[in-house]
Structure formats: C-alpha cells, structure tokens
Amino acid sequence: MRRRAPQKALDPEILFRVPSVYNYDVSAESDMAAFSWDRSGQFEIYGVGISTEKTDLLTKGPESKISPRFAPSGNRLAYAQDYRGDEKFDIFILSLFNGETWNLTPDTSEAIYSRIRWSPDEKHLAFASNREGRFSIYTIPSQGGEPYRVSDHEFSDSGPEWSPDGKRLAFEALVSAQDDGVFVVPANGGETVRLTDKGDPIEASSPKWSPDGRAIAFVSSERGSSDIGIWNLELESVEWVTDSRYECYGPEWSPDGHGLAYVVNREGNQSIAIHDLETLSIEILEVEVGVHSQLRFTGKAETLFFLFSNPRHPPDLWTVNLNSQTFSQLTNSLPDSIDRSLLICGSSIDFPSSDGLEIQAWLFLPRNFEKANPGSALVYIHGGPTAQFTNDWYPVVQHLVSLGHAVIAPNYRGSSGFGRKFRDANRFVLGEKDLEDVVAAADHLVKERLADRRRIGVLGGSYGGYLTMCALTKFPRHWAVGSAMVPFLNWFTEIENEREDLRYWDLQNMGDPKKDCERLRKASPIFFIDRIEAPVQVIAGEHDPRCPISETKQAEKEFRKLGKVFDLVIYEDEGHGFRKIENRVDAYKRRAKFLSEHLMTS
Numbered sequence: 001m002r003r004r005a006p007q008k009a010l011d012p013e014i015l016f017r018v019p020s021v022y023n024y025d026v027s028a029e030s031d032m033a034a035f036s037w038d039r040s041g042q043f044e045i046y047g048v049g050i051s052t053e054k055t056d057l058l059t060k061g062p063e064s065k066i067s068p069r070f071a072p073s074g075n076r077l078a079y080a081q082d083y084r085g086d087e088k089f090d091i092f093i094l095s096l097f098n099g100e101t102w103n104l105t106p107d108t109s110e111a112i113y114s115r116i117r118w119s120p121d122e123k124h125l126a127f128a129s130n131r132e133g134r135f136s137i138y139t140i141p142s143q144g145g146e147p148y149r150v151s152d153h154e155f156s157d158s159g160p161e162w163s164p165d166g167k168r169l170a171f172e173a174l175v176s177a178q179d180d181g182v183f184v185v186p187a188n189g190g191e192t193v194r195l196t197d198k199g200d201p202i203e204a205s206s207p208k209w210s211p212d213g214r215a216i217a218f219v220s221s222e223r224g225s226s227d228i229g230i231w232n233l234e235l236e237s238v239e240w241v242t243d244s245r246y247e248c249y250g251p252e253w254s255p256d257g258h259g260l261a262y263v264v265n266r267e268g269n270q271s272i273a274i275h276d277l278e279t280l281s282i283e284i285l286e287v288e289v290g291v292h293s294q295l296r297f298t299g300k301a302e303t304l305f306f307l308f309s310n311p312r313h314p315p316d317l318w319t320v321n322l323n324s325q326t327f328s329q330l331t332n333s334l335p336d337s338i339d340r341s342l343l344i345c346g347s348s349i350d351f352p353s354s355d356g357l358e359i360q361a362w363l364f365l366p367r368n369f370e371k372a373n374p375g376s377a378l379v380y381i382h383g384g385p386t387a388q389f390t391n392d393w394y395p396v397v398q399h400l401v402s403l404g405h406a407v408i409a410p411n412y413r414g415s416s417g418f419g420r421k422f423r424d425a426n427r428f429v430l431g432e433k434d435l436e437d438v439v440a441a442a443d444h445l446v447k448e449r450l451a452d453r454r455r456i457g458v459l460g461g462s463y464g465g466y467l468t469m470c471a472l473t474k475f476p477r478h479w480a481v482g483s484a485m486v487p488f489l490n491w492f493t494e495i496e497n498e499r500e501d502l503r504y505w506d507l508q509n510m511g512d513p514k515k516d517c518e519r520l521r522k523a524s525p526i527f528f529i530d531r532i533e534a535p536v537q538v539i540a541g542e543h544d545p546r547c548p549i550s551e552t553k554q555a556e557k558e559f560r561k562l563g564k565v566f567d568l569v570i571y572e573d574e575g576h577g578f579r580k581i582e583n584r585v586d587a588y589k590r591r592a593k594f595l596s597e598h599l600m601t602s
Contacts, residue, residue, distance in 0.1 A: 033330065091116055265417050309392050477533060483536070
C-alpha cells in the first residue's frame with residue numbers, strides 16, 4: 001500500500017504547554033480584570049489593568065487557583081483553591097492593597113463549588129457546598145465565621161447570585177431528568193420560591209438579576225431549545241427574549257438594564273448577541289468564527305468582556321467596544337514558537353446514525369490527506385454527556401491530526417446545542433444509542449473513503465472515556481486501538497461511590513441499580529472486558545471525585561486477569577481534569593504515542 005508523504009508534526013512539548021484563560025472577573029472600581037491562567041504551569045490568578053493592559057501575577061503556591069471574584073469596592077478578590085484535584089475547594093480572599101491572603105474555609109472536608117459571589121455590601125460571600133449531605137447554598141461572613149445554610153429543599157443547588165439589594169439569592173438546581181429549575185430564597189433563609197410562568201414551574205438555569213432587582217434573566221429549554229427569558233418577580237411571569245431558532249446561553253444585563261448580551265450557538269460556533277430590549281434590535285458580534293463565552297459588562301455599558309477561542313486560538317480574554325465594534329485582546333496565550341500554519345480548522349458535517357437520526361460532527365483532515373489513499377483515523381468522543389464538541393481549541397486533536405490521523409468528533413444524541421429533544425434522547429439508553437452514533441461516525445469515515453477500516457481508533461475523556469470502553473467491548477472489531485481518560489466502567493459502583501449531585505443525575509437518567517439492574521449491567525463495559533480485541537489505554541487521576549479511581553482499578557484487574565494488551569497511567573496528584581502542566585503534557589504525549597503506535601502497525 002502506498003504511504004502518504006510525511007507531514008510536519010506539532011511539537012507536543014510546545015503545544016501541550018500553551019496556556020489558556022479558564023475564567024475571570026472584572027471590576028470597574030479598580031480598573032482591573034482578574035483571570036485564572038496556567039501560564040506558569042498551573043492555574044494562578046492574574047490581574048490586568050483595563051486601561052493599561054499591564055498584567056501582574058497575583059497569587060503563588062503549589063495548588064491551582066480559579067474563579068476569581070472582585071468585591072464590589074474592588075479592594076479584595078475571592079478565589080477558589082482545591083488540593084490535588086479533589087474539588088474540595090477552599091475559599092481564599094486576597095487584599096489588593098497589600099497582597100495578603102487568608103483562607104476563609106480552611107481544611108475543607110466537604111465539596112465546595114468554585115463559583116463564589118460577594119454580597120453587595122461585601123459582608124458575606126455565597127457559595128454551594130454539600131457540607132450537610134446535599135449541595136445547598138451557604139453564606140459566610142467575609143471577615144470569617146461559620147457558614148450559614150440558606151437553601152434547604154430536596155434538590156442539589158449551585159450557582160448563587162445576590163439580588164442588587166442583597167436581600168435575596170437566586171440559584172439553580174437539577175430538578176428532574178436533565179431539567180434545571182431556578183429558585184429564589186431570602187438571604188437569611190426562609191421560603192424557597194421556584195421560577196414559574198403564570199403558576200407553572202418551568203425549566204430554567206443561569207439566573208442573572210436585572211440592575212434594578214425587579215427581574216431575572218435566565219436560560220430555558222422550556223420551548224424545546226435553549227432560549228433566553230426574563231422573569232418578572234412581581235407578576236411571576238416570563239417574557240421570552242429569543243425565538244428558539246438557535247440555542248442561546250449566558251445572559252448578561254447591560255448596566256442600565258435596557259439590554260442583554262448573550263451567546264448564540266450556531267452549529268458549534270458561538271457568537272455574541274447584543275439585544276436591545278426597548279428597540280428589539282439584535283447585533284451579532286464575533287472576533288471570527290469560534291467560541292465566545294463568559295460575557296461581562298463593566299460599569300460602562302460600551303465595553304463588554306469575554307473569552308474567545310477557536311482551533312487556532314486558545315482561550316484568551318478580550319473586550320469589544322460596542323460603539324465602535326472594536327475588539328481588543330488582553331491576553332495572548334499562543335506563543336510564537338507554534339507554527340500557526342499547522343493548526344487545522346475542522347469542517348462541520350452530518351451523517352445518519354443506525355436508526356436514521358442525523359448526527360452533526362466536526363471533521364479534521366491532515367494537510368496531506370489523499371482520499372484515494374485513506375489512512376488512519378480517530379473517533380474523538382466528548383464528555384458530559386450533556387456537552388458539545390464546538391469550533392474550539394483542542395490541542396489534543398491538533399496534535400493527532402498533525403501526526404497524520406484524520407479525526408472525527410461526533411455530537412452524539414444527548415449532546416447540548418441541538419435542542420431539548422436531542423439532549424434528552426439518551427435517557428435510559430446511555431451506552432447504547434449514543435454509542436451507535438459513535439460507531440456510525442467510524443462507519444461514515446469508511447464510507448466516504450476518509451479512513452482505512454483496519455486503522456480506526458477511539459478515544460475520549462470522562463463520559464467520553466466511558467463510551468470509549470463501551471465501543472471497545474460492544475463493537476470490538478471496529479477498532480485498532482482505544483484510549484479512555486478518567487472513565488467510569490461500572491454503573492453500579494459509579495453510582496455507589498460518586499458524589500451525590502452526580503448520583504442524582506445518574507439515577508434520573510439511567511435508573512435505579514436494583515430495579516433496573518439488567519439495564520445497568522448491559523451498559524457497564526466492566527462486565528465485557530473479555531470481548532476487547534484492541535490494545536487499550538486507561539489514564540486516570542487518583543483523587544477523581546467524578547469517576548473514582550476505583551473504576552480504573554477494576555479495569556486493571558480485569559485486563560490482567562484476561563491477559564489483555566493494555567497501558568495504565570494514574571496521576572497521584574490529580575483529579576478529574578489534569579490541572580498541572582507536567583501531568584497534562586505527559587498524559588497527552590503518552591496517549592498520542594499509544595494510539596499512533598497501534599494505528600500505524602494495524
């Protein structure tokens with residue numbers, strides 16, 4: 001067989017060290033933005049002057065720091081820090097006067113979500129924690145003290161947002177299936193009220209108070225797609241802002257309350273929408289095609305902050321002047337040592353699954369691809385499962401393509417971005433119907449002469465790692481190799497050992513381990529390891545709270561007992577996502593080497 005001419009590969013030692021901005025906050029009072037950036041090798045908090053664009057490192061130390069949040073005065077900054085990836089975050093406060101930090105929640109034994117919010121008077125912070133057995137909203141004095149539980153109902157809560165007068169908190173919770181609800185509770189505790197429309201509770205998430213405190217903007221799939229709505233607190237009724245044509249997320253009020261900014265998702269390209277609520281005019285803005293996210297206004301209505309990324313741009317902090325529509329880049333994560341001509345943009349394609357359902361995917365082809373001479377390919381499975389592979393920065397995909405592999409990333413049923421019906425289409429058929437979509441992606445490559453049937457591999461992380469193991473056990477002859485990162489393999493032990501908020505989702509969407517025993521067993525690849533024919537790799541973190549390390553160790557035991565060809569990598573100082581740069585570089589290099597070796601020799 002004639003081989004393709006070799007192409008220049010991206011250097012993984014450079015590519016996998018490219019930093020990215022994770023999240024940020026802005027303060028008009030201090031003329032500063034603060035952001036979590038892993039330029040030093042782990043996530044630290046940096047500050048950048050809005051007018052000077054001068055960047056300073058604000059934190060140091062051995063652990064990752066994320067989710068900075070300014071006090072309203074701009075004098076202090078709160079952030080979250082966990083230990084070895086366990087997601088048991090401590091809340092720290094940093095003085096921007098003298099650089100001193102203090103730990104507001106030392107020696108956290110329970111889980112705390114990293115999203116932290118200051119009260120308008122700066123006397124308290126709000127956060128979500130499972131310190132009493134289920135995630136609830138708590139407040140804690142900013143000068144120190146015991147957390148006070150504000151919400152107390154049957155659901156697990158997250159995402160607290162203070163009302164402008166500081167008297168109430170809005171938050172969200174998974175209520176059933178894959179549906180969320182938005183709730184409002186007095187800041188000192190009391191009756192919890194769910195967002196309704198004329199008396200009927202509606203699906204809703206991502207609450208944002210209007211500047212006058214009389215309304216809440218939110219995201220809802222109530223009408224079949226992710227729309228933006230506004231809830232009037234006095235009338236307890238909803239006014240819909242968007243028309244369900246595209247999924248929309250992340251509403252952000254303009255400072256005067258006369259408009260909203262939000263993200264519009266068009267087949268994985270996520271643009272900025274500026275919606276004037278008085279004239280009803282809508283402007284769509286974008287740096288270029290890609291993913292715009294985390295929109296924030298300062299006190300000045302003409303400036304909007306956001307993160308932007310695409311296959312040629314890692315996530316960075318940007319601003320746009322809404323009057324002149326001029327974009328400015330505040331951080332620059334892509335080094336000059338990266339040959340930008342080697343970065344490949346994918347194309348959006350569609351193909352039918354086994355039952356005829358149309359599946360959208362992103363296809364990446366090597367620069368020297370010849371359809372007359374198809375070679376190796378990989379099916380890349382995103383996690384979630386309620387997530388979406390978008391037109392974003394994926395260094396792993398870029399490296400694999402530069403090595404000569406075609407890559408297809410399917411948005412299987414259960415993915416977000418395609419409406420509520422598609423999102424819910426994997427309920428009680430997890431590891432079955434979504435897996436058929438993954439297999440159909442591989443079949444599409446063969447049908448279109450994009451890959452050699454004998455040289456197709458499969459990889460994914462988290463739920464994508466689970467589907468990777470499902471693919472290797474249920475369709476063993478489809479694959480030349482597989483690599484699962486931070487996976488689970490056994491629905492029974494996963495539900496038993498995972499955190500309770502994740503357990504609730506699994507019970508709602510897969511069933512009860514006792515009543516639905518046969519369904520869960522059929523969907524658990526751990527019971528079918530004997531069917532695996534391809535070499536398999538599993539990469540995991542010792543402190544993973546989402547897919548516990550016991551899942552990987554079960555697999556290792558079966559691999560050894562059955563004499564399978566396997567590679568096992570466990571990072572003792574990591575959790576579900578690898579935050580330390582040396583671990584990420586090592587993991588991604590190991591994965592690329594393992595996949596390539598077996599694809600090239602198959």
